[in-house]
Amino acid sequence: MIKFLLMVNKQGQIRLSKYYEHIDLAKRASLEVDVIKGCLSRKKEECSFVEYKDYKLVYRQYASLFVMVGVSENENELAVYELVHNFVEVLDKYFSRVIMFNLEKVHVILDEMILNGHIVETNKSRILAPLLVLDKMAES
């Protein structure tokens, strides 16, 4: 099960965070700091999986953006790795330019893909369909 998903920039500022398991606000902050420090300090030759407490972290870097996913022990890390890539591709397809200014739309996309820590849908067109409908509704 996916426990949380974070998107951070190179300086370590959080651009998006989504938790699928409830964690107190105070603990959340320290968790984020630890995870970000752990992933950002990795060099290029190191592999994308890090062990942190009882989570496994899978991270990927896209230009200046890091996507980090914390999963439980029994998950297949390679599958999560692919999932991250899928997610970024979907974002890419929808947002033609910089994404971070439309945070609630990103949340909508994320909710379409992952629900309660499990994958719901991985087909890009099906994920984006409701969003496009929403946009049309908003415009009219």
Place this chain on the structure above:
Amino acid sequence: MSPSVRLQEMIRVIRSARTQCEERGVIQRECAAIRAQFRQADNVGRSHNLAKLLYVHMLGYPAHFGQMECVRLIASPRYSEKRVGYLGAMMLLDEKQDASLLITNSIKNDLSHSNQYVQSLALCTLACMGSAEMCRDLAPEIDRLLRTSNSYIKKKAALCAVHIVRKVPELGELFTTAAHSLLSEKNHGVLHGAVVLITELCEQNPESLAQFRKVVPELVHIMKGLVMSGYSPEHNVAGISDPFLQVRILRLLRILGRNNDTASDAMNDLLAQVATNTDSSKTAGSAVLYETVLTIMDIKSESGLRVLAVNILGRFLLNNDRNIRYISMMSLQKIVQTDHNAVQRHRGTIVDCLKDPDASVKRRALELSLALVSAVNIRSMMKELLLFLSSCPPELRAQAASGIFSAAERYAPSQRWHIDTILHVLTTAGADVRDETVPNLIQLITTANELHSYTVHKLYRALVADISQQSLVQVACWCVGEYGDLLLRAECDDTEPVQVTEDDVLDALETVLQSHMSSPATRGFALTATMKLSTRITHNVDRIRSIVSIYGSCIDLELQQRAVEYNALFKKYDHMRYHARRGSKNCPVSSDDAPQSTPAQPHSLDACPTSSSSPEGDLLDLLGGLDLMPGEGCGGDLSSVFSVLLWCPCTVCDSSAQCGLWAYVCFLPCVPLAPSLTVYEKNGVTLRLQCDRQMDTGVSITLSASNSTDGDITQFNLQAAVPKCVQLQMKAPSGDVLPARAAGQLTQAILLKNPNKVGLRMRVRVSYCSQGTNYQDTVQIDSFPSVAWQ
């Protein structure tokens, strides 16, 4: 800043803040504005305000005042507001907050809304933060939604059901039938949800597990369809059709097939097919293969399949992608215990991975290598491991060192190799080894008798080269002290002999003593070694004396004590020193200090524990309850006496100062100052007198009696009288029965104080009962051994 500024503006402003302080200021202003807005119940900007608040919350600032606003927005009829409201509910609310109860009703209504998007919002929120009561309330609704025809809703409802089952396990039965029927869907999203739901049900409830085993053929069929189908544009990821679903199904198969033969049999073909047909050039394929391997290993598969799985992992090890190498090593580690031989085949690759630049891969490779060490490959593996140790990252050093030690201990082909290996580890990573290594190594060296000269030469050289590794220095000092004569003789046949003079050795020890890098324990070792050398070497005793006396005023209590006692040894008991040193051959090792076996002062072993005339008596008191084997007297074996006293105080003395004390107890009961004198021999009873110890003002002697008749002698009693100027103190006898045929002895110690140094004379009255007859005799002892009154 105008109150209805949009989210994007605010984000832009916050990101452009250059300092933390500035950012906090901006956020505080915004929050104040938002709070004011909320109170106004303004319709237009509410969703924007909440969105801004959520962003602020994501950055870590408190946002609890938005909770009621969420509730209000959820109840609103407009979709955009509902959307933000639900998002807020997911982020700000959890079941511990009271406000979460208020949205139960809204969720209920929205679940039956005509618009599927609204329904999905409600499902999403319920799945995220639904409490147990909410779940119980709404479970029937979810069940109904699971049977609708709308696949968009069905897939979300399935995952919502997963959450409900987790929260309220009893509701699991409600969903089992629905889950069954969902498996026949075509839509992959729904299938995925169904598989996850079944997985959750099986994990929660063993009965469901038994029930769902019937589903295995259906799952196998679905998988076959996925694997064998051609290019499907809908779900294709790098040539594999829907790898996510494949992985999920494989995991479910693993759970169903565990510990169950029939289910496992049904899967065997499928797993073989997946393993051979999946293309692993991209990560997606590797992910599927990895899951397959995990499944094969977990269920009761046939051995051919297991070999196939291990081979796949071996192939992964050679892959260029680091992630895949890491994954394969993790899996190999899990199976190395059960399928040892299969993993051994890939040993070469694993050992190569020790040189990988990634720290996680190195760690896994180290653990695997240590697990693969066996008697056959110990030499080559150790070479690699030692190479690794010299270049490994610091956090792995301790683990590597201890792993090498235990492997060496189990599989060492020869003692010399063992010692060499340990020395090598100490030179490279001496700072990271555990504390027990030093005594263990010392014990190993003592047992390896033929290698003493080789070891001491090697250690001496290491000592001269580098004194920063404490463990190494400690062992080297001990060795030099113990086998210094071998070192000086330079007759080592294994390594080239180097001419080592006494001065060199003393120089080395002195350097250790004076260096600021040496810890107090190390200094202790060095000092003791110096002392021991005083008997091994001939020319530089004065130098040793001066070294030792310097430390008599050292600040460190331990060192000072040792130095003072060694000094005393020099002064008073010079002639004893040789004997004292010689007796340390077979000392067992104690764990808290080196087996110093260094005598401080000679002491009579036969003395009762309450001897008050010397400090060592207090020591024996400290040792408490020591059984001094009365029968031993002067014939006792030195080494066994040593071992008695060396072993028992470990429990009594816990501070290191005290341990220093006990280590100094030397007892040389049996190196007599003069031979024993037979003073009375009659009726089979022999009485012998022996001078044990001389002090400045007196002497202590021991009278021992033995019986050579065939019957026991009872009521044996000794009385003594001395001239007036001599003081007599008689200790308690060891008994009053003399066993027959000299089977045992009786001893009694007598302390004579002779301050005026007159000639010693003594009259002894012996009384005993032998074969029913009482005897009494008086003996005059005029000729004491002359050393007694010097």
